[in-house]
Amino acid sequence: MLTPEQARDRAADIVARARAAGADAADAVFAADAALExxxxxxxxxxxxxxxxxxxxxxxxxxxxxxxxxxxxxxxxAMDRAVERAVAMAREAPEDRWAGL
Known part of the structure; x- marks a missing residue:
């Protein structure tokens, strides 16, 4: 599993990739869990x-x-593909005057 610092870096990296791919703004969330049975x-x-x-x-x-x-x-x-999908989907989505960070 990633350390908290590695997770933060991955989230920052995918946001930067999204901005470079044409997104005006982006945010990311990283979730991890471990279970023992x-x-x-x-x-x-x-x-x-x-x-x-x-x-x-x-x-x-x-x-x-x-x-x-x-x-x-x-x-x-995989992160490149996710960014490409997200930006393409956003371009096709209906406008929402309340959308934003």
């Missing part, structure tokens, strides 16, 4: 499991239009 049956350990997940969400604004996407693939290529 232990099962005991008749007093004996039966199963142990662990899961982790990370997700990066991006909201972009093009004029008064906005769109949001998220990805759990944190590679550079």
């Amino acid at each position: 232990v099962s005991v049956r008749l007093g004996a350990l039966e199963d142990v499991g662990r899961s982790e997940s990370e997700e990066l969400g991006l909201r972009v604004f093009v004029g008064r239009r906005s769109a949001s996407v998220s990805t759990s693939d944190l590679s550079g290529d």
Whole structure:
């Protein structure tokens, strides 16, 4: 899992990519969680499991239009695709006079 500093850097990076791709403004959120599960049956350990997940969400604004996407693939290529999708979606979205950061 990413450290808090790495997560902050990924969020800042995807916002910068969105601005470079034509978004007037953008914001990002990074969410991560880890879970541990232990099962005991008749007093004996039966199963142990662990899961982790990370997700990066991006909201972009093009004029008064906005769109949001998220990805759990944190590679550079995946972030580029997410930015491309979000900006394209925002350009097609209806205008909202209240849209903005």
